Amino acid sequence: MKQYFKNTWEGLWTVFVGMKITFKHLFVPSVTIQYPDVKVPLPERVRNRLYVNMDDCIGCDQCARACPVECIEIETVKSMPEEDLGKTSNGKKKALWVTKFNIDIAKCCYCQLCVFPCPTECIYMTDVYEFSEFKREDLLYKFSTLSGEETLQKKENFEKFQAEKEAQKAAEIKAKAEAAAKAKAESESKPNSDETKQSEPPKQENS
Amino acid sequence: MALRTEELILNVGPQHPSTHGVLRLEVELEGELVVKVKPHIGYLHRCFEKHAEAMTYPQVIPYTDRMDYLASMYNNFGYVIAVEKLMGIEVPERVEYIRVIMGELQRIASHMVALGTYGLDLGAFTPFLYLFRDREKILTMFEMTCGARLLYNYMWVGGLSHDLHPDFVRLAREFIQYFRPNIVELNNLLTYNKIFIERTAHIGILPADTAINYGITGPMLRASGVNWDLRKNDTYSIYNRFDFDIPVGQGHMGTVGDCWDRYYVRVLEMEQSMRILEQALDQLPEGDINSALPKRIKPPVGTVYQRVENPKGELGYFIISDGSLNPFRVKVRGPSFVNLSVINELSRGHLIADLIAILGSIDIVLGEIDR
Amino acid sequence: MYNFLTELTGNEIIAAFISAMLPVVFIVPFVIFGVLAERKVSAHIQDRLGPMRVGYHGVLQTVADFFKLIQKEDIIAEGADRKFFNLAPYLVFVGSYAVYAALPFTSTYIGSETDIGLFYIIAVSGFAVAGILMGGWASNNKYSLYGALRSAAQIVSYEIPTALVILSMVMLTGTLSLATMSEMQTAYFWNWNIFGGAEWAFTKLLLIPFMFIAFIILYISTLAEVNRLPFDMPEAESELVAGYSTEYSGMKFAMFFLAEYGNMFAVSALVSVIFFGGYQSPFGYLGNSLGLQWLIPYEQLFWFALKGILFVLVQMWLRWTLPRVRVDQLMTICWKYLIPYSFANLIIIGLITLL
Numbered sequence: 063m064k065q066y067f068k069n070t071w072e073g074l075w076t077v078f079v080g081m082k083i084t085f086k087h088l089f090v091p092s093v094t095i096q097y098p099d100v101k102v103p104l105p106e107r108v109r110n111r112l113y114v115n116m117d118d119c120i121g122c123d124q125c126a127r128a129c130p131v132e133c134i135e136i137e138t139v140k141s142m143p144e145e146d147l148g149k150t151s152n153g154k155k156k157a158l159w160v161t162k163f164n165i166d167i168a169k170c171c172y173c174q175l176c177v178f179p180c181p182t183e184c185i186y187m188t189d190v191y192e193f194s195e196f197k198r199e200d201l202l203y204k205f206s207t208l209s210g211e212e213t214l215q216k217k218e219n220f221e222k223f224q225a226e227k228e229a230q231k232a233a234e235i236k237a238k239a240e241a242a243a244k245a246k247a248e249s250e251s252k253p254n255s256d257e258t259k260q261s262e263p264p265k266q267e268n269s
Numbered sequence: 270m271a272l273r274t275e276e277l278i279l280n281v282g283p284q285h286p287s288t289h290g291v292l293r294l295e296v297e298l299e300g301e302l303v304v305k306v307k308p309h310i311g312y313l314h315r316c317f318e319k320h321a322e323a324m325t326y327p328q329v330i331p332y333t334d335r336m337d338y339l340a341s342m343y344n345n346f347g348y349v350i351a352v353e354k355l356m357g358i359e360v361p362e363r364v365e366y367i368r369v370i371m372g373e374l375q376r377i378a379s380h381m382v383a384l385g386t387y388g389l390d391l392g393a394f395t396p397f398l399y400l401f402r403d404r405e406k407i408l409t410m411f412e413m414t415c416g417a418r419l420l421y422n423y424m425w426v427g428g429l430s431h432d433l434h435p436d437f438v439r440l441a442r443e444f445i446q447y448f449r450p451n452i453v454e455l456n457n458l459l460t461y462n463k464i465f466i467e468r469t470a471h472i473g474i475l476p477a478d479t480a481i482n483y484g485i486t487g488p489m490l491r492a493s494g495v496n497w498d499l500r501k502n503d504t505y506s507i508y509n510r511f512d513f514d515i516p517v518g519q520g521h522m523g524t525v526g527d528c529w530d531r532y533y534v535r536v537l538e539m540e541q542s543m544r545i546l547e548q549a550l551d552q553l554p555e556g557d558i559n560s561a562l563p564k565r566i567k568p569p570v571g572t573v574y575q576r577v578e579n580p581k582g583e584l585g586y587f588i589i590s591d592g593s594l595n596p597f598r599v600k601v602r603g604p605s606f607v608n609l610s611v612i613n614e615l616s617r618g619h620l621i622a623d624l625i626a627i628l629g630s631i632d633i634v635l636g637e638i639d640r
Numbered sequence: 641m642y643n644f645l646t647e648l649t650g651n652e653i654i655a656a657f658i659s660a661m662l663p664v665v666f667i668v669p670f671v672i673f674g675v676l677a678e679r680k681v682s683a684h685i686q687d688r689l690g691p692m693r694v695g696y697h698g699v700l701q702t703v704a705d706f707f708k709l710i711q712k713e714d715i716i717a718e719g720a721d722r723k724f725f726n727l728a729p730y731l732v733f734v735g736s737y738a739v740y741a742a743l744p745f746t747s748t749y750i751g752s753e754t755d756i757g758l759f760y761i762i763a764v765s766g767f768a769v770a771g772i773l774m775g776g777w778a779s780n781n782k783y784s785l786y787g788a789l790r791s792a793a794q795i796v797s798y799e800i801p802t803a804l805v806i807l808s809m810v811m812l813t814g815t816l817s818l819a820t821m822s823e824m825q826t827a828y829f830w831n832w833n834i835f836g837g838a839e840w841a842f843t844k845l846l847l848i849p850f851m852f853i854a855f856i857i858l859y860i861s862t863l864a865e866v867n868r869l870p871f872d873m874p875e876a877e878s879e880l881v882a883g884y885s886t887e888y889s890g891m892k893f894a895m896f897f898l899a900e901y902g903n904m905f906a907v908s909a910l911v912s913v914i915f916f917g918g919y920q921s922p923f924g925y926l927g928n929s930l931g932l933q934w935l936i937p938y939e940q941l942f943w944f945a946l947k948g949i950l951f952v953l954v955q956m957w958l959r960w961t962l963p964r965v966r967v968d969q970l971m972t973i974c975w976k977y978l979i980p981y982s983f984a985n986l987i988i989i990g991l992i993t994l995l
C-alpha cells in the first residue's frame with residue numbers, strides 16, 4: 063500500500079521535474095542556425111572538396127597511389143627536351159605534361175591521404191562543401207589545363223620524338239649491324255662464329 | 270476442438286525508426302509477446318576485411334573510420350596501435366596523450382548518441398536533442414583538429430595527422446565545465462523519470478554468466494555487474510597512468526543487468542571519461558608528434574591481436590603481415606556484432622515495446638556489425 | 641443561435657446546416673495554428689528554431705504543408721480493403737467533430753442545446769475507435785493492426801476514469817448540460833469548479849483539494865483518449881512506425897491529423913468547461929463595464945478559445961517532456977491507479993456535497 067502511494071507520488075513528481083526543465087529551455091536561445099542563410103564558420107583545417115593547383119603539379123602520381131578509393135586518375139606525357147615547362151612554386155622542375163588529372167569527387171572519401179605525399183603541395187582540400195550536381199558525370203572534376211587538341215599534339219609530339227629516337231636507334235643498330243656484317247665478311251674464312259652472337263647485341267640495345 | 274493458432278511474424282526493419290540503421294529483426298509474436306527474435310544483418314556490408322587486403326597499411330585507416338562511425342577515433346586508435354605493436358614502434362609521449370584525449374572525447378560523444386537515441390526509442394524526443402547539441406561541441410573540437418567531423422583518419426601509424434589546435438586544450442576544459450551540469454539535467458529529465466524507470470527497470474535482464482558466455486563486452490557486460498574494462502584489465506597506450514573508476518551495474522532501480530543499468534552505466538562512464546580527460550589535459554606534454562612516423566609502413570612477417578575498449582565494448586584487430594606493404598589479413602572483432610547476438614535471449618517473453626527498449630540498450634552500430 | 645438562424649433564414653434545414661458548419665470555421669484555423677504551435681513549442685523546448693522559412697517565423701508553414709498534402713498522390717496499397725480504407729479517415733474525423741456539437745463556445749452559441757451534453761460527449765468520443773480500427777484493419781499491415789488494436793483497448797479503458805470524474809462533477813453541479821455547467825461558474829475565477837464551485841459555504845474550501853485530484857485524473861485520462869504522447873500507443877513511432885496511419889498518404893492522412901488536433905482541442909475545452917468555467921471570463925466582462933452587451937459573446941469566445949488552447953499547449957509541453965509508457969503499463973495506470981483514485985474521489989465529493 064505504501065509502495066502504491068509512493069509510485070503515484072513519484073510518477074507525478076518526476077513528470078513535474080521534467081516539465082520544469084523543459085519549461086526552462088523554452089527561454090534558452092536556440093543553438094541551431096538558419097543554414098543556407100547563415101553558415102557556420104569553418105576551421106582552417108577543414109577537409110572538403112579537393113582542389114589541384116595545376117601550375118604546381120609535376121605529375122608524379124603519388125596522390126593517386128595514396129588514395130584508398132582510387133578516385134584520382136593521372137596520365138602524363140614526357141615533354142620534349144626543347145620544351146620548358148617552368149618551375150613549381152617550391153622550385154621543382156616540371157618534366158611531364160599532365161594530360162589527364164581527373165578526380166571523381168563522388169568516390170572521394172575525404173581522408174586527406176593524397177594531400178600529404180604531394181611534393182609540391184599542389185593538391186589540397188578546400189572549404190567548399192556545397193557541390194551537389196544533378197548528373198553523376200558532373201562530379202568528375204577534370205583539372206588538366208591542356209585542351210584536348212593540345213593533349214593530342216603533345217602525344218603526337220612525343221610519339222614523333224619517340225619515333226625519331228627509334229629511327230635514330232634503328233639507324234645506329236643498322237650501322238652497327240652493317241659494321242658487324244663487314245667484320246663478318248672479313249673473317250669469312252673462320253667458320254666457328256654462330257648465329258646467336260649476331261642477333262643478341264641489337265636486342266639488348268633496344269631495351 | 271481447439272482452433273489452430275500460429276505465431277505472427279513481424280519484420281522489424283530494415284527500414285524502421287528504431288533499428289538504428291538497416292538491421293532487420295524477424296520477430297515471432299504471440300499477441301504482443303515476443304517468442305523469438307532473429308536478427309538479419311548484412312544490409313550494410315562493405316567487405317572491409319577483404320578490402321583491407323588490397324590496401325596499404327595507412328590506406329586501411331579511412332576504412333576503419335567507417336565501421337563504428339560514431340566512434341571513428343577509437344577505431345583508428347585500435348588499428349594504429351595494432352600495427353605499431355607489429356612494427357615495434359614507440360610513439361612520443363605527446364602522441365599518446367593526444368590519442369587518449371581524443372579517445373575519451375569520442376567515448377563521451379558515442380555515449381551521447383547511445384543515450385539520446387535510447388530516449389528516442391522510448392518516446393522521449395527532447396533529451397536526444399539536448400545530447401546532440403552537446404555532442405556538436407565535441408565534433409567541433411575534432412573538426413578544428415583534423416578537419417573532419419565524423420570520419421577522422423586522425424591517428425596514423427606512429428603518430429597523428431595533425432597536432433592539436435592551439436585552442437583545443439582551452440575548449441576541452443570549457444566543455445567539461447559545460448557538460449557536467451548537463452548530465453545532472455539529463456538525469457532529472459530522463460534517467461530518474463518514473464515512466465522511464467518503469468520502461469527499463471527489470472526489462473531485458475542479462476545475468477553475468479550469460480553475458481560472459483555470449484562474449485558480451487563493454488558497458489553491456491559492466492551493467493551485468495562484471496568489473497571488466499580493457500583500459501584497466503588489459504591496459505594499452507597510457508591508460509595505466511590515470512585514476513578512474515569502472516562503473517558497474519548495481520540494480521538501483523530494478524535487477525542488476527536490466528536496461529536501466531545498461532543505460533546508467535553509460536551515464537556514469539561519461540563522468541569517468543571526463544575525469545581521465547582532465548588528468549590528461551593537465552599532464553599533456555609538449556613535443557613533436559611526427560618524430561616516430563615511419564618512412565614506409567612495412568611490418569615484418571608476423572601476426573598481432575590488439576584489443577581496445579571501444580565505447581561499445583572490446584574492439585579487436587587481428588592482423589597477419591606477410592612482410593609486404595599490404596596486410597595479408599585483417600580481422601575485426603566488433604563489439605556491436607557480438608553484443609547483438611544476445612538479443613534473442615534477452616527479449617524472449619517481453620513485449621514489442623520492450624524489444625525496442627532492449628535493442629536500444631545494446632547500442633549497436635550497423636556499420637560495424639556488417640562491416 | 642439555431643433559433644436566431646431559423647428566424648434569419650426562415651428555413652430550419654438551412655439554419656441547422658449553418659449552425660453545424662460553424663465549428664469547422666473554428667477547427668480548421670485551430671488545426672493550422674495547432675500544428676504550427678506543436679512544432680514551435682517542440683523546437684523551443686529543444687533549443688531549436690523550428691520552421692522559419694514560410695512567412696514570418698514560419699507562420700504559414702502549415703498552410704504550405706496543407707497545399708503539399710492535397711497535391712500528394714493518394715496511395716492505396718494493393719492488399720488493402722479499399723472501401724473501409726477510404727472510409728476510415730472520415731469516420732475518425734466525424735468522431736472528433738461530433739464532440740463539438742455539445743461544446744458551448746459562448747453563452748449564445750452551442751451546436752446542440754441538448755440537456756445531456758456530457759453524456760453525449762462520452763458516448764461519441766468512443767466513435768473514433770471504430771474509425772481507427774477500420775483503418776488499421778483495412779490497411780492490411782501488421783503495424784497498423786497492432787496500432788488499431790492498442791487504440792481500441794486504450795480508448796475503451798480510459799473512458800472509465802473519464803466517466804467517473806465527470807460523474808462526480810455531475811453530482812456536484814447537478815446537471816448534464818455543458819451550457820448550464822458553464823453558466824453556473826459565472827463571472828469570477830473563484831466561482832470555478834476547480835475552486836469548489838459558485839456556492840459559498842465551508843464545503844467549498846473542503847472541495848478544493850479533491851477538485852484538483854479530479855482535474856488531474858480527468859486531464860490524464862483525456863490525454864490518453866486522444867492518444868497524446870505519454871500514451872500514444874496507437875502510433876508509437878519507435879515501435880509501430882506510425883501505427884494505424886502507416887499506410888495512409890495525402891489528404892487521408894491529413895484527415896487523421898485534423899481529427900487528432902480537433903480532438904485535442906475538444907478534450908481541452910471539455911476540461912475547461914468542467915473545471916475552469918468554460919467561456920466565463922475570470923475577471924468579469926468588459927462588455928458589462930462598458931455597457932456594450934454585444935461585446936460579451938465575443939469576449940466569451942475569446943476566453944473559451946484561450947482556455948482550450950492553454951490546455952492544448954500543456955499537452956504539447958507534456959509530449960515533448962516525457963517518454964512513452966508501455967502498453968501494459970498504460971492499462972496499469974488506468975485500472976490500478978486512475979480508477980481507484982477516481983472512485984475514492986467520487987465518494988468523497990459525494991459526501992462533501994451531502995454536507
